Amino acid sequence: MNEQDDVLLGLAPVLAAQADPFADLQLSAQRDDNATRAFLDSDNDADSSAELTLSGGQFFKLQPSRTGTLFGSVQSTRFADLSGLHSNVITLGGRV
Numbered sequence: 001m002n003e004q005d006d007v008l009l010g011l012a013p014v015l016a017a018q019a020d021p022f023a024d025l026q027l028s029a030q031r032d033d034n035a036t037r038a039f040l041d042s043d044n045d046a047d048s049s050a051e052l053t054l055s056g057g058q059f060f061k062l063q064p065s066r067t068g069t070l071f072g073s074v075q076s077t078r079f080a081d082l083s084g085l086h087s088n089v090i091t092l093g094g095r096v
Contacts, residue, residue, distance in 0.1 A: 023056035035082055049079045055091075068096045 028051045035047040057071030075089040 018061045020059045021056065022059060024054075026053040026055075027051070035079065035085060045082060047079045047082045047085070049077055049085075051075065051077045062096070066096070068094065070094045 029048065030051070031046070031048050033046045034044045035049075036045045053073055053075040055071060055073035057069060060068040060070075062068055071091075071093055073089075073091045075087075075091075077085075077087045079085045
């Protein structure tokens with residue numbers, strides 16, 4: 001066996017683990033009376049925003065007392081008036 005075979009054999013328990021997929025969809029609306037976080041009262045701008053988040057992943061049972069999770073999410077926030085505050089976020093991660 002070579003080093004590559006050792007790596008593949010090391011991954012075998014993870015690949016053979018019981019995996020359960022999960023998914024989540026969230027939609028929210030907010031009203032912020034100080035959206036720009038201004039320092040002066042005259043600079044305060046209020047606005048409404050909507051946020052959409054889609055997330056999902058795989059939950060793995062590696063051993064009776066050990067689990068792992070791989071996940072990802074996509075989030076988008078849109079403001080009604082202050083378009084400069086729009087944001088998009090992509091998150092990838094894992095946990096053992």
